[in-house]
Amino acid sequence: MTRTNRLLALTLSALLAVTSQAAAQADPTHFRFSSGQSIQPFFDGWTRNDDGTFEFHFAYLNRNYVEEIELPVGPSNHVTPGDPDRGQPTYFYPRQYSRVFSVTVPADLGEGQVIWEVTAHGESYQAVGWLLPEWEIDPNPGANRTPPDVLAANQAPTLNVTGSATASVDTAVTLQASVSDDGIPEPRQFRGGAGNVTPTFAREEGGPTLPLNVPEIQSANLHRPTRHRVDGVNLTWTQIRGPVGARLDAAGDDDASMVATFTAPGAYLFRVQASDGPATVTEFVEVTVR
DSSP: OOOHHHHHHHHHHHOOOOOHHHHHOOOOOGGBBSSOOOOOEEEEEEEEOOTTTEEEEEEEEEEESSSSEOSBTTTTTEEEOOOOOOOSSSSSSSSSEEEEEEEETTTTOOOOOOEEEETTTEEEEEEEOOOOGGGBBSHHHHTTSSHHHHHHOOOHHHHHHSEEEEEETOOOHHHHHHHEEOOOOOOOOOOOOOOOOOOOOOOOTTTTOOOOOTTOOOGGGSSOOOEEEEEEEEEEEEESSSSOOOOOEEEEEEEEEEEESSSEEEEEEEEEEEEEEEEEEEEEEEEEOO
């Protein structure tokens, strides 16, 4: 074998080794999927109630970066033991959300468990809640970050929402809401900054065709709960139940109301939370879309 042939053989062998190593390291858990993936429910910890009962909190991870999923209460979305409907979400945003619902359990639960099971795209996963001491969590972390004198003077925000509304597909409807607060603690000023943003590609005229799957998994394109600030109070509208395709937009800069549009008929449930930091109030809005 000539020197040139030996060099070619060594180069080819090295390339094959690198390719083989890369293939072995291609772990699917490192990929980002737009759709087709499962949902992982989580036990988010437990808190104590004043009457001696306990509250089990649950969360979920929708492994998709784009796909929103609806799973009605039933074989694919149920809680055990007891009533399979314990207020769990039937609508799932892409990615992860904490403390989306809770289940009240009796003071004498002992070693009993509450299990939330979710099946999406043929894969079933469970979240198991129990009174393990290490899983006790703070019921109100915001209060612990507030000076005691400010916490003592603070009053929770006042939140008023329309309890129910009716709408039609593809026709905007305003979900009325109002909020007020005592101004304690003093609202923090937003300091700006967009944080880290995944790079995007802008095609130059005559340039190469862009990969279609890159822009749609941008963080800015993920559908999330609608967050809005009114008079120093942080408002969060979260869809808990209903078909995929609902969209909420703030009615105005200083308006707590939301303009909602729907692409499918059905019964929708939205959770509305108003927080001044140490105190949070929660209301629910039901919308029937025909």
